[in-house]
Amino acid sequence: MINETYKNMLGAKSVIRELSEYATARGKEIGYENVFDFSLGNPSVEVPKSFTDEMIRLLQEEDTMTLHGYTPSLGNPLYKEKIAESLNRRFDMNYGPEHIFPTTGAAGAISHAVRAVTKPGDEVLTFAPYFPEYGPYITGAGLKLSVVPADTETFQINFDKFLEMLNPNVMAVLINTPNNPSGVAYSTETLKKLAAILTDKSQDYGHAIFLLSDEPYREIVFKGADAPYVSKFYDNTLSCYSFSKSLSLPGERIGYVAVNPACEGADVIVPMCGQISRGTGHNCPPSIIQQAVAAVCNETADLSVYETNMNIIYDTLIDLGFTVVRPGGTFYIMPKALEESSIEFCKKAKDYDLIFVPTDGFGAPGFFRMAYCIDTEKVERAMVQLRKFVSEVYGR
Known part of the structure; x- marks a missing residue:
């Protein structure tokens, strides 16, 4: 007999993964550069050259x-x-x-x-x-x-x-x-x-x-x-x-x-x-x-872009009247949705090719997560689209 516990887990797909898959499919239709995908927390900065160099050295010399x-x-x-x-x-x-x-x-x-x-x-x-x-x-x-x-x-x-x-x-x-x-x-x-x-x-x-x-x-x-x-x-x-x-x-x-x-x-x-x-x-x-x-192990990639992106997004959210706690780190920000249901808010944002994650599954209903590990140029264009979305849907 197969294990029913793991079988039942098949029906509980990750909302984050589903949204990321949607963004990828949508990108094939309109160009991924036009999809403002804030769903997946996948690092967006280059691996340090020192790591690559060490991998090459190990393969060549060890x-x-x-x-x-x-x-x-x-x-x-x-x-x-x-x-x-x-x-x-x-x-x-x-x-x-x-x-x-x-x-x-x-x-x-x-x-x-x-x-x-x-x-x-x-x-x-x-x-x-x-x-x-x-x-x-x-x-x-x-x-x-x-x-x-x-x-x-x-x-x-x-x-x-x-x-x-x-x-x-x-x-x-x-x-x-x-x-x-x-x-x-x-x-x-x-x-x-x-x-x-x-x-x-x-x-x-x-x-x-x-x-x-x-x-x-x-x-x-x-x-x-x-x-x-x-x-x-x-x-x-x-x-x-x-x-x-x-x-x-x-x-x-x-x-x-x-x-x-x-x-x-x-x-x-x-x-x-x-x-x-x-x-x-x-x-x-x-x-x-x-x-x-x-x-x-004492080095890091160039992580400064994440703070740059955070500042752009945070300032825009505040200007638009969102309630949001300023992040102290990571590449995530979690504003309060502009309506009671963050799920409905995120569905409406999808119509503007803004891909946000409702945080009900994170134990915080009514909020949504933005993973801003994307190029700063795209963040800036996304904020223009966010302003359009909030203006047309919520009158702000």
């Missing part, structure tokens, strides 16, 4: 068996060493290679981290707005995912609701900062308050509540934003990272779990991740990508 052979089950030692050194230098931490576990992107990192600190039947809390794929990541591990309602005024943590929902069955809290879809970064004040609550409740419940920090947008932080390193605030933190955005390498699926050295079980969590891999079929990211990223 022994092929070393280059393409199996890595140790806990990852390439050089990759682990370089990641630990980078984190220590940048964030004043004291990671060792033994605290780093290479993964296939942040998704792989979250999937390993959550299994390392929970058992089936436990509860995990996250905060709206949140990345919808957290659902299968968490439920696929036999856990219950509960979503704390959003503070729609700031998109910081809704602490009143969080305290209501905390209970002894909560073993982990999953956060994403800077956040997809809102673009908001959790502030120093927010993280200090979160850490204090987790410390107190861990003592009350007699077990650690682990903080899982999903950080693929950590390097895309805008001028003046308060976006500190999460693990500085709470010992029992596992950082889940991906180079998909910082180096524009989403297709290479390379990331890591970084276990805070002060964390409970810090000496065994990475070896446990190796055992988790045996049950999930993870079996390490590609050897050559680990080696190449090790050489450039």
Whole structure:
């Protein structure tokens, strides 16, 4: 008998993917340059030349068996060493290679981290707005995912609701900062308050509540934003990272779990991740990508275009009377729709070839997400079209 759980998931296609597919099909009709596709968060800046150069060097100079052979089950030692050194230098931490576990992107990192600190039947809390794929990541591990309602005024943590929902069955809290879809970064004040609550409740419940920090947008932080390193605030933190955005390498699926050295079980969590891999079929990211990223892990692509695009869009939205929280990073912005139903709003925008994503599936109905990882010239033309849409449909 086939598995009914996964069969039933076939009917729940990603709204983002559906809109992206629509934009591609529409582009074949009118030219993709005339479709203002803000649906998919796919990096739009070039990979650093240093990464390409290192890939070429590895292929030309390194022994092929070393280059393409199996890595140790806990990852390439050089990759682990370089990641630990980078984190220590940048964030004043004291990671060792033994605290780093290479993964296939942040998704792989979250999937390993959550299994390392929970058992089936436990509860995990996250905060709206949140990345919808957290659902299968968490439920696929036999856990219950509960979503704390959003503070729609700031998109910081809704602490009143969080305290209501905390209970002894909560073993982990999953956060994403800077956040997809809102673009908001959790502030120093927010993280200090979160850490204090987790410390107190861990003592009350007699077990650690682990903080899982999903950080693929950590390097895309805008001028003046308060976006500190999460693990500085709470010992029992596992950082889940991906180079998909910082180096524009989403297709290479390379990331890591970084276990805070002060964390409970810090000496065994990475070896446990190796055992988790045996049950999930993870079996390490590609050897050559680990080696190449090790050489450039302190670099980023030229990420400045994202802030340029954000400023153009934010200023236009404010001028048109939208309610919107200014992003502190990422390449997303999440305005409130101009009518109660964001789904209907986005349908009407499609008639103007503006492709927006309603955020009902992110736990924030009434808003929509724009992924502005596109050329600035196209952003500017899109704002002309947005003004036309808002004027003709909503009289603004």
